[in-house]
Amino acid sequence: MTELATALGVLRRAETGQSIADNVLQAAHDLLYEQVPRHLGDSSMRRLAELLVGRGVTPRPGDYEGQWWLWWPKSGQGPCRDCGKTRSLTRYSARFGHEYRYLCARCRSTERQRIADQADRLRYMPVPQTGLHPANTPAPAVSSHPIETGPANSTAVAVPRPSRRDWETYTTRLEELLAALEWAGFDLPQEWDSDFDQQQGALLFATLCRGDGHVDVEYQPHQGTLALEPFDDVTGEWPDSYSLLKNSIDIPVAVSGEQAVTAVEAAAGDAGLLDATHVLVADTAPPEAKQEFALRRVRRIFQPAANFRELPLADLLREVTGIEWLSAYLDWVVGMDGRDVAPDIVPDAAALGVAAWCWRNNTAVEDHHLDTDVLMARVNIAVTRITQQHICPVEGIDWDSIKNALMDPQWALADGTPVHRLFGPGWTEVAATVTAELDRWRQLDHEVLGPETTLILMSIGGSTSYTDSWWGQGRWRSICRRIINDATTAGLPLPPPYDQHGPDALLADLDAPDHVPDPVLDWLIDPPRVGDHRPRGLRMHHATRPHRHCWDPYWLSDNPS
Structure with missing residues (x-):
């Protein structure tokens, strides 16, 4: 000691x-x-x-x-190994003959280009007489990876070796397919590992990260498949990591255009990858690990704010805890109801956070509750749609534009009903309290926290049990599918006109639930009884509960497996 x-x-x-x-x-x-x-x-x-x-x-x-x-x-700020200039640094792993090293983005780009140039030279080396083929040259966005394949089966048609332009096309298409994951906060790599086989064709693969959560991606353009797979830290490079998937998800992506992009988005949404991550420390972890996990969460939330203010983190935290109403938000929303939500920036979750805590809560909206839950749901959806339009993962939240849109007398539901009319005389109080809540978050954002920490706090706020059943989350379609399946399995007929159109049509239309008739939305919230049984809807269905993950620091346990 x-x-x-x-x-x-x-x-x-x-x-x-x-x-x-x-x-x-x-x-x-x-x-x-x-x-x-x-x-x-x-x-x-x-x-x-x-x-x-x-x-x-x-x-x-x-x-x-x-x-x-x-x-x-994994990252930091300091002198770069190669250029010596003080810049943001990333630690790169000891792969493909390189040692662990800290490089700035510019020197890493130079290193990648050097690797690509070396691969170009290797491309034109004589082919060895062993049946093996030299490495194919990847595009600049694809890392140089040794490619050795066995001789083609004499009865199979060999896949043509991709050109540099082909690799560029594959990379561009893969990034299109993963656009929803990138929007949800996952970092797409600056380079993709690559391989080539004469029977299977090209392969691009990498590990995607959001905070400490990881998922592996493999894309085979010639096979028309994209796989989202569990992550396994076999090298021990990411000791604080955990996998965001338990099982592999294979997605057909052979079709061109938006159809395949939509298929990937739907699969990622079903798996919970488009929502904020919920993670808890394993019960077997020592107390010190749990404490460190909690402290790291605090640092990840507030270090961006400390950087924004150019203050030591301790000074920033003292200032934050001195703001009474913010301290209450941190205690309840971040520390209790959202205690298992990872501190990542997830724009759609942040939109739900603004809708939940600047519109529905801490205002007079609940004091003037509308006549039905269906009507309240329609207004919640309308608010969420507006906030989604004014949130950017880089620029932050445009509080003024959100306020102007919500206070616009022309703001209306999908059927054309002005929202202010729904609240009648109570609208004056609703407007005043909502405006006040948006204004104080705007001031906090601009003067105390900065855009990054504010986005993290709103992402956590939009990922609590309060918003589990709200439209706007990545799992929305999956939740609706489970409700429909359970109801029809129990013998409950679908509401008109979907009793004629079928469950697939209902599921498709529920992508925009504010456009379906009131009886349909009411059916989704609280399905009617079937005999003695009442299928569960949005209000009570267990499908609304988020996927939860476990961080298991096995290297700290007494009995590592």
């Missing part, structure tokens, strides 16, 4: 701005590594490693038994 106290003293002095030499900082890190049990020193080693990266001090590949990447940061 003496060593721990010594290292923590160095860390505290460094974080408060005191001048600490690089060798002293590294000595504190190494002291923890050598003397303190991993689960006690892990979070402090991580923070010391972050500070060292910021000074351009990074390990050699074999340091710390070659395992340093388990706690050194």
Whole structure:
């Protein structure tokens, strides 16, 4: 514990701005590594490693038994290894003959181009007389990956070897197919790993990340398939990661145009990938791991705000907790009802957050509840549609445009009914309280938190049990399908006109539920009884509960599997 106290003293002095030499900082890190049990020193080693990266001090590949990447940061700010300039850095893994290294985006681009040039030269090397084929040259957006395939089956028709332009076409199409995942916060790689086989054709693959959640993607353009697969950290490169899928999802994408894009979006939505991630620490994890998980969540929420304000994180947190109404939001929405929601930016979830906490809650809307739940649902949908139009994952939330749209006297439901008329004399109070709520979030966004932290807080707010059954989430179609299937299985007829048109037509029309007749929307919310049984609708169906994931830090447990 003496060593721990010594290292923590160095860390505290460094974080408060005191001048600490690089060798002293590294000595504190190494002291923890050598003397303190991993689960006690892990979070402090991580923070010391972050500070060292910021000074351009990074390990050699074999340091710390070659395992340093388990706690050194994936990204940071500091001098680039190649150009020496202080920039945003990313740690790249030891793959394809490269060592672990921290590079800025510009130097990484140069490295990729160098790899591509080397692949170009290899392309024209003589073909060895072993039946193996040299590597195909990928497009600049596809990483150079050794490609060796066996000889073609004599009875099969060999797939032509793709040209550089072909690889570019495959990459462009794959990014079109994954547009919904990218909008939902997943980082598409700057390069795609690639392979080629004369029977199967081309293959593009990569791991997509959103925070610590991962999913593997494989695209075979010649086979017309795209697979979303569970992630397995076989190299141990992402110790804080967890898979967002338990089973593989194979999606036919041979058709051109938007049909395949829609199919991928539907499959990703059904799997919960387009909604915010819900994740809890495994019960078997030690208390220290659970504490670190919670602290990392706080840092991921508020570090962007600290950067926005150019303040130490501790100072920013003191200011935030001093704002009474925001503190209440953090305690209840973020800390309790949304305690398992990962702190990621998910624009559609943020739109639901604005609709839930700036319109429906903390205002006079509930005090002037409309006559039916169907009518309230229609208004909620109309509010969500407006907020979706004014949220950008880069620029943030356009609070003024949302306010102007909601306060516009011409704002109406799908049937043309002006919303303000629905509330009658109560509209004056509704308008005043909604405006006040939007204005104070706007001020908080612009003066305290910045756009990134505000988007994270709204994404969490739109992912609680309060909005589980709302239109606008990625799982909406999946939820409606489950309700329809359960109701028809129980013998309940579909509401007119879908008793004639069928369940597929109803499901398709429920993509825009504000356009279906009142009896249909009422049927979806609370299906009628069938004898002694009442199928569950939006109000009670278990399908509205989000997918939950588990973070299991197996390397910290007493009995690692």
